Every structure is written in C-alpha cells, then in structure tokens.
Amino acid sequence: MKAETRAAILLLAPSAIILGVTFFAPVVAGFALSLTDFDLYSIGDVHNTRLVGLHNYRELLGSRIFWTALVNTLYFALAGGPLTVIVSLAAALLVNARLTKYKALFRTVYFAPVVTTLVAVSIVFKYIYHPRFGVLNRALGALHLPTPDWLGNPHLAMFAIIVLAVWKGFGYTMIIFITGLQNIPEELYEAARIDGAGKWQQFRHVTVPMLGPTFLFVGIVVAIEKMQIFAEPYVMTGGGPLNKTLSVVMLMYQQGFKFWGMGYAASVAFILFLLIGAATVLQMKLQEPR
Amino acid sequence: MQNAECKMQNWVRWLSAFCILHSAFACAAHRDHRQPLTFWAVGAEGERAAPIIAEFERRNPDIHVIVQQIPWTAAHEKLLTAVVGEATPDMAQMGNTWIPEFVAVNALAELRGVDARDHFGGVWATNVVDGKLYGVPWYVDTRVLFYRSDMLAAVGYPKGPRTWDEWREAMQRIERERRARYAILLPTNEFEPLLMLALSSHATLLTPDGTRGAFRRPEFARAFTFYVDAFREGFAPSVSNQLIANLYQQFAQGDFAMYITGPWNVGEFKRKMPPEMQDKWATAPMPALTAAEPFGISMAGGSSLVIFRGARHRAAAEKLIAFLEEPAQQVRLYELTGDLPARRSAWSAPALTGDPHFAAFREQLERVVPMPKVPEWEQIATAVADRGEAAARNAVTSPAALAQLDARADELLEKRRWMLTR
C-alpha cells in the first residue's frame, strides 16, 4: 500500500468512525425505525414492535397536527427568511457605505446577537413580550399603540418568534452580504456614475445584479436553517397557543421523547429531511451558471 | 502565528486546571459515607419540601437525600427518557395518571406492605395496575366548583348548585339577571372540566378493557352536551386559559361566577383577590347528575411516590416514603406547599379543618375515580379537549365530534388491542 493511502486511513479513521457511528448509521437506522411502530410498548419489550411499512407516513400525512406544524414551519421559513435577508442587506449596505466610520464596531454590534445562546435570548424575549410587564408593551402603551399579548395570541405568536429569529440571525447574513458587496468591482460603479446614474440607479443596476447569486444562496440557506426551528417555541410557548407555534422538529421531539412513538417520530424526521433536501436541490439548481 | 499558538496553550492549561478541580470535587463527594438516595421531585414540591427532607436526614443520619427538581412542563418526558436511558433515580414523585405508562415499560418496582385503609379509595386505586401496587399517594388533588357566593345566593343557591338541573338553572338566571358577564369559565384548552362532567355522568370514557373509546355512549354524550351547551347558550366564553390575563382580578370584578379548578387556587384566591371579596367566594363539590346522589364525581388526581426497578437504595427509599406518609409530615407538606394530604387522618389537623374552603375538597375526595389506566390516556385526553373546543366553537356538531373522538381513541389504542391478542 502506498504511503499516502496508509496515512490517509489513519488520518481519516477517527472522523470516519465517529461520523459513521453517530451520524450515518443512525440516519439509516432512523429510516428503518420509521417503517416500524416502535413505541412505549417496544421499550418495555422489543418484541412488541411490528413492521408497518409506510403506515406511519400515511398516518402522518393524514394528521391535522402534522399539517399545522408544517404550515407553521413553512410560514416561519418563508416569512423569516426573506425578512432576514432584507434587514441584513440593509445593514450590510449601511455598514459598508463609503462614508461610514467605525465599520468594525458596527459590524460587531450587529453580529453580537448571532453568537448569543438561543435558549437564553428566547427567554429574554419571552419577558420582553410579556403582555403587562414586558418592555415592548410598555413602550407601545406609552405611544398609545395597541399592546397585544404577543405570545398568547394565536395570530401573533409565530410572528413574534419570527422577529426574534430575524434579530438573532441578521448579523450572520449581513457579513455574507458585506463580503459580496466588497467583491463588486469599483469600476462598475464608476462606469454607472459616468453614465449619469444616481445612487438608487447604481443600486438597481450594479449592486442588485452582482449580488444576485449571493441573494439566492443566502435566502435558501437561511430558509433551510429556519425549517429546523425548535428551541424558540420549546422555551417560549411550548408549541401553543392552539399549536400555532408548533414546528416540525418540535412535533418530532414531542412524538419521540414525550409520547415515545419513535417509529412515528422517525417518519416526521424523514419528511423534514425530504423538505430540506428539496430546498437544497432547488438552491443548487438556481445557482448553476446559466 | 503567535496568537493562535498561545491560545492553544492557554486552552490546555485551562483544561488541566479544570480537570484537577473536577476530580477534587468528585473526591470530596465520595468522602460522604452516607447512602445517597436520589429523589426526583416535580414542580414546587422539590424546592419547598426541603425542610421535610432535612428532618428526615436528621432522623436518619446514614441517608443523604439528593433532591432533583424538574418542572411539570418537562417532567413526563424527563422521567421517560431516564427510564429508556437506564438512568433512573431511586425514587420519584410522579403524577398518578402516569403510573400505568411507567408500569407498561416495566419501570416501577412493586410496593408491598403499605396500608390502604387511611387513604381515599379513588386515589389509592390510581396506583394499582393489574392488582399490584406501584405507588403510594403523597398528596391528592381533585377538582371542585369555585363560585361567587354572593351571586349564587342571589339566584337561590347560596351553597352552590347540587345537581345538574340546579346548575343549569343557576347559569340561566345569572345570565338573564346579568349578575356576571359569564356564568362560568371553562377554558377551552383544559380537558379537566369536560372530564369532570363526564365522571359525574358515570361515563367510563373507554371500554372496560381499555381498548376502544366509549364517547358515543349516552353517559358521555350527555356530559358533552351539557358542556357544549354552556358555550352555545352564552354561559361560558370561548377562551383558552392563556387568554385570561388575570384570573383573580376577573373573578373579583364579576367576569364569571363559577370556575372548576383545584386546591392550589384556594391559596391563590386568598392571596390575590382583594380583602372585600374574601367573604364572597366559596367552594362546593361537583354537582351530581341527579338528586339521588349526594354530589358529583371528580377526578382522583395527585402525586404518588414511586420506586424505580433497579433502584440501588431501595430500603432507604422505603424509609423515606414511610416518613413522608406520616400524618404529621403530610400536614407539614400542606403547610409548606398547599398540597392536600393523601391520608385521611392528616385532614383532622386544625390547619385544614379551620379553613371552610377545604371542606368541599374533603367531601369530594370520597367520590373520586381514576382516569382510564392506559398509557395512551394522555393523548386521548388531549383529543377530548380538542374536540370539546371544536364543538364549543361550532366548528363541528356534537354527534360528529363524538364520532371523531371514538375514532381517534380507537386509532390510539390500536396497538394495545394488538398486544392483548398476542
């Protein structure tokens, strides 16, 4: 055996073993699990398990709660994603502007929420959203604006969580946009200015087309990440009110670790996988050079 | 680059320091020669029962009780995860409706030699599965009617309605005479009120062998009708309890005249309602279906103390259980947490007899029954609340809702049926 091959085996071994055992094998096992009715009774005695083929999937697709969770998750991803992109693009443009001083400081400030622990800030926002004592409603009340119960109102709860997600995530995509903006050659702006283009036209005809690929990449990456939302509803609302903040991952957690319907929960996980897979394929297709 | 290398070295130094500290802690723990008894307590009990635990340790210097507290919102899943992961404590406090589930996974040790006589029959029954005892009631819980005594007196029922007919009449009169905004509060996301009605109506909820739903049977159907009518006739608002900003304030200002709830609210009502309202509220057992019964039937709730199979300090656990069951300690628990004692003899303590609001609970506890003892019950109860809400909001007719409930229960119990045929 060549020396390089021998070395490669040694160097790859730890990662291969760990990833194989703790990721790949469980994923395959998970699929197998989703074809059984492994549940509480199976934990008592593993012989209480039956192979049920696609029964779990059929049941899932026919269950109201699944579709609620799916709609909630898609709402979160498709509203939160673009919102994050818009806010972060705006932030990127401002931070990157020629006239801006202390760029690094602003960058750090806007990025800070990204590194904070999600559970901790979810709890902080839960108190900020408190209908009576929360700072938000205090401020709105002082301005004589409506002060709803953000997390208790079925129509507003998910939106309140989206705001939290945007706050927490926009710094990350802002950095990506800044990189993109910095990669736009200055000559293009020069040429546009020479042609008499104002600031807005420069934005529309230079910035936007050049950032095109970045937009797509960012938009879909963010949406994919948001499809996996779990900690926010778990800590802030427990999936309520009226299951309006129940996400697909939360449903999986509930079915798997609360009700111990592991076969059923595994099928939820796989549906999530299919969704994310589809979104990723879409992203890659859109990124292909034309 | 120097910076990164220094940081790597710093990491290593920090890690070694940490490891040394960690082992130092571990060694310190081992120098304790007492038996470590692990006890998982749920909710406020974990913190507030600390003085009782301390007293136990005083009397048993060779046992050290390690109390871990879990919030109610996560307790069920944490306990089950511990069972599955084979990482259970020696003993735990457990909601008595969970016991059938944990028995189904062989998690609990059978308990012997405990005297049932001083316990309330209905509550004791929740701990018995297939004739074997798996838990001992620690504190009990049930639901009774809380009401505005001034309003109910004005419509002719100073001691609260005793039967369903009287109840209906009281609600009608309150509504007609506009005594309160709503006659009764029935939060749509709580399944207890509907279930209490079902129990008083002598519904079995499931078939006797626990394999199918019995929701279309007349006993449950009439309870369901009573419940849904309360909304349709405007006696109750269609709100979930999350939309009630301040229950006590609203009760005091007359937003509703009646509410079905549990013992913790006795203390809360006393604390949170203004002084001038304190003589204007009272409690009464659930109304009976007909005048032939003294009063209605309610749920046998509460927490039990259980020992896990494979507990390493079983004898110590049994000692702690025996201690916590002493009437004096039961009274002490009530004083610290407001939880009602499981033992009848503890009820003769002045702390309880002195408060008229507890009389209703004492009475009710003589007529309580367990929920169906199938592991799937909690999911079925969720469906009950869900269909109750849907019918209350007129999203579905009552007969359709009941049919859906039976279908859902049958679906959830399918595996149980399969297992019983093996």
Added chain:
Amino acid sequence: MSRRLESAVLHGVLIAGGVVTLFPLFWMLSASFMSTGEAATFPPHLVPHAATLDQYRQLFLRLNLGRAFFSSAFIATIVTISSVLFGSMAGYAFAKLRFGGRDRLFGLLLTAVVIPPQVAMLPLFLLMKKLHLVNSYWGAIVPSMATMFGIFLIRQFMLSVPQDLLEAARLDGAGELRIYWSVVMPLARPILATLATFMFMSTWNDFMWPLIILSDQAHYTLPVALANLSGEHVQDTELMMAGAVVTVLPVLAVFIALQRYYIAGLMAGSVKG
C-alpha cells in the same frame, strides 16, 4: 444632499439600529441586577434602582448553576479540542493526500450536509442507551467530536497549501504523518483558531441534543439548566435574566476576543459558495 448631512443620517440610522440590536442584551444585563419583582414595576425601570447580586447569589448558591457552568465548559472544551484535531486530520487527508475513492468519499460527505441532524437523534439515543452513555458527559461529547463542517473548512484551507512544500518534505525523507504534523499544521494555525472558535461557541450554545441525552441535573449544560429553570421559575424575571447572563456572557466574551478569526472564517466560507 451634502456629504455632511448624508453622513449624519447614515450614522444616525446605524446608531439607532445598534441601539435596537443591543437593547435586549442590555435589558437582560440590567434586569439581572434588579431585586426580585423590580422588573415588573410601574413605571418600568430600565436600570436597577439599587443594583444587587441577589439573583446571582441565588443562582449559584441555591440553584447550583455553577455545576451547569462547569458542565458546559467541560463539554465545550473537549469537543473543541477533538473536533479541531480530527477535523484537521481528515481535512488534510482530503485536500492533500492521494488515495483511491477520495473524491467519491468526499462527495458522499457533501451530500450528507443536506441531512438535518434531528433525523439521527432518535436512533442515536437508543444507541447511546446500549453503550450506557445516556446521562453522561461523554454521551453529549462523542457525537460532536467530528463534524463535517470542520472537515470542509480545513480542507478548503489546506487546498491552498503549496504542493511543492509537501514534495520537498517527502524528498527529505519525512513520513506522511510527520508532514501533516510538523510541516502543514503550523501553517494552519489561523484556520484552526477559526474552527476552534466556531466549535466552542456552537457547542456551548447547543441545546437539543444535550436536552435529550442529559437527564440528570448534575450533568445539565447551561442552556438545558436554563430551560429547566424557566419551566419552574417563570415568574422570576430577574432570576431568569441572571441565568441568561451567565449563559451568554462567556460565549460573547470569546466572540469579542476572537472575532477576527470567527468573521474571517465566515467570509471565507461564503466566498466558496
């Protein structure tokens, strides 16, 4: 518009944005020093009237949050060290060593990125149970000891290491492993620092898996302990804020100290596309 006016508006908006962004963190910190019940008074207090350490005292003395702090630190440190080590080994192998099936194997890894980690969690839990690792630190550590992200990041960097450097070392008679450790790794310090920063922060903040695998208070990491506390102490705003501060401060500090590496890594990752 004059440049000065433009600059004023620009900075005005930036500062306003900064204030809005930092406000929740500021309030979290401020409320943590308030006495119990102060955060819910009317009119609202933005800063404590008499700053107190009561909440922190309660957290560390009565509620034992120090233990959770140690757990988080221990797990994050071990995971960081091992994932950086194993990731660098695998990343180097994929980038610079020639062996059969290399590209196919890497392709497999690439496609695996699509799989959401939650899919593996249920069977992984059952596996951990078989290995008796449930409710132990190692149950939380082992699955994170090697990450695909780490391998990608390192490989990307290693691709830019000049091949002649390796050939020269080979000609000098150095073995392959020696080349990895003594020639290439010293060059990789910046990317290693970046990966270490990423891994430390993401492990510290990890929630779902520790929630599942750690059932005993003695092993909870900070996010799990915090979620547990919030279930029970939902009325104690100030206490929960103090808990949040204890959880967030270390990772914020690490970020501010090492942001150069972290942001550089991010930007490098995004250019790859």
